[in-house]
Amino acid sequence: MTGSFVYSEKPIRIESGSGPYLYDDAGNEYLDFGASYGVAAVGHAHPEVVGAVESQVGKLTFVQASYPNSARDALYEKLGAVAPHHLENVWLCNSGTEANEAALKFARSATGNSKIIAAQRGFHGRTMGSLAATWKPKYKKPFEPLAADFEFVPFGDEDALADAVDDETAAVLLEPIQGEGGVNPAPEGYLQAAREVTEETGAALILDEIQTGLGRTGSLWACEKRGVVPDVLTSAKGLGGGLPVGATLCADWIAEESGPHGSTFSGGPVVSAAAEATLSAIVEDDLAGNAGQVGDYLQSKLRGGELPIRTVRGEGLLLGVEVGRGANRVLKQLAMDHGILALPAGRSVVRLLPPLTVEEAHADALVSALGDALAEVSA
Numbered sequence: 509m510t511g512s513f514v515y516s517e518k519p520i521r522i523e524s525g526s527g528p529y530l531y532d533d534a535g536n537e538y539l540d541f542g543a544s545y546g547v548a549a550v551g552h553a554h555p556e557v558v559g560a561v562e563s564q565v566g567k568l569t570f571v572q573a574s575y576p577n578s579a580r581d582a583l584y585e586k587l588g589a590v591a592p593h594h595l596e597n598v599w600l601c602n603s604g605t606e607a608n609e610a611a612l613k614f615a616r617s618a619t620g621n622s623k624i625i626a627a628q629r630g631f632h633g634r635t636m637g638s639l640a641a642t643w644k645p646k647y648k649k650p651f652e653p654l655a656a657d658f659e660f661v662p663f664g665d666e667d668a669l670a671d672a673v674d675d676e677t678a679a680v681l682l683e684p685i686q687g688e689g690g691v692n693p694a695p696e697g698y699l700q701a702a703r704e705v706t707e708e709t710g711a712a713l714i715l716d717e718i719q720t721g722l723g724r725t726g727s728l729w730a731c732e733k734r735g736v737v738p739d740v741l742t743s744a745k746g747l748g749g750g751l752p753v754g755a756t757l758c759a760d761w762i763a764e765e766s767g768p769h770g771s772t773f774s775g776g777p778v779v780s781a782a783a784e785a786t787l788s789a790i791v792e793d794d795l796a797g798n799a800g801q802v803g804d805y806l807q808s809k810l811r812g813g814e815l816p817i818r819t820v821r822g823e824g825l826l827l828g829v830e831v832g833r834g835a836n837r838v839l840k841q842l843a844m845d846h847g848i849l850a851l852p853a854g855r856s857v858v859r860l861l862p863p864l865t866v867e868e869a870h871a872d873a874l875v876s877a878l879g880d881a882l883a884e885v886s887a
């Protein structure tokens with residue numbers, strides 16, 4: 509049996525992990541600046557997460573979400589403490605795309621409209637609804653027709669957004685910083701403009717914080733820094749400390765008319781325990797503060813390091829380094845010769861998305877290895 513028809517296999521076999529490090533089957537160490545797309549936000553095998561999972565799994569591995577359960581209640585309480593103001597309702601699920609899928613359904617149900625406005629170069633997941641809101645034609649073409657009534661506007665253009673949104677619009681769906689699309693932060697004022705135009709027409713503002721949330725950009729949520737509270741916020745990736753958890757946080761007006769929805773595995777006790785422990789670690793260790801500080805340090809080193817790079821974009825520990833063509837060659841060199849794993853974002857951008865626990869010494873190691881890898885690739 510093989511799974512390689514979906515995932516092209518890398519030449520490294522990963523067998524264990526600890527903090528910001530991964531280890532292959534020969535015991536080689538890799539500094540993980542990709543964190544499996546941000547899943548390892550609190551690092552690998554975080555002791556509190558491991559402990560929470562171990563003690564829950566033997567007590568009650570699963571019960572479905574209509575039975576109240578103390579592990580799920582503890583997660584609800586913790587999420588309530590970190591959620592942006594007014595987002596006091598949550599639906600738990602198993603992945604990012606599922607969190608967005610629910611957000612789109614809830615917004616359609618609550619507004620009675622169907623039109624969804626999304627942004628060019630946005631990424632929201634791979635199921636039929638979230639994929640319809642995703643920009644890249646390559647991801648969509650073979651699977652069309654997808655869900656209907658999706659429209660795209662250029663990301664960052666306030667006027668185009670204001671023109672697209674009308675009183676038939678169910679929702680505007682945006683990432684505060686586009687991750688997959690090349691690490692593009694929303695320009696100053698753009699999310700506020702999206703908030704205003706949706707308020708005027710009665711559409712829902714959905715912010716996809718699956719990549720930007722949980723402290724990665726230096727504040728708990730990227731929308732917080734911009735002074736914007738959406739009607740729906742989606743989270744996933746790092747939320748479960750490595751276990752599959754997603755969350756759709758909603759304002760009352762969305763929750764009250766959200767329509768019938770559900771998922772068998774929604775909010776199981778084991779993933780709830782993992783997510784509660786993960787959120788506790790993020791809050792108690794101020795990992796948002798650390799991400800802001802180490803992220804700033806890393807940006808200044810990248811800029812000041814005389815590296816042959818074009819630009820550095822992003823905030824906190826979500827950074828895109830424009831290296832010209834061939835990001836994949838640079839990434840391969842980084843992995844094989846320098847023991848550092850990172851991610852691409854399109855063809856020419858190296859995306860840095862390490863655990864939020866990394867320190868300045870790890871940033872130094874990355875900058876020095878990236879400089880060497882860039883020299884080696886162009887040699």
Ligand SMILES: *Cc1c(COP(=O)(O)O)cnc(C)c1O
Nearest residue numbers: 603604605631632633687718719
């Ligand atoms: C990864 C990602 C998703 C999809 O999450 P999955 O868990 O892979 O379904 C959606 N939106 C954004 C911004 C993401 O980065």
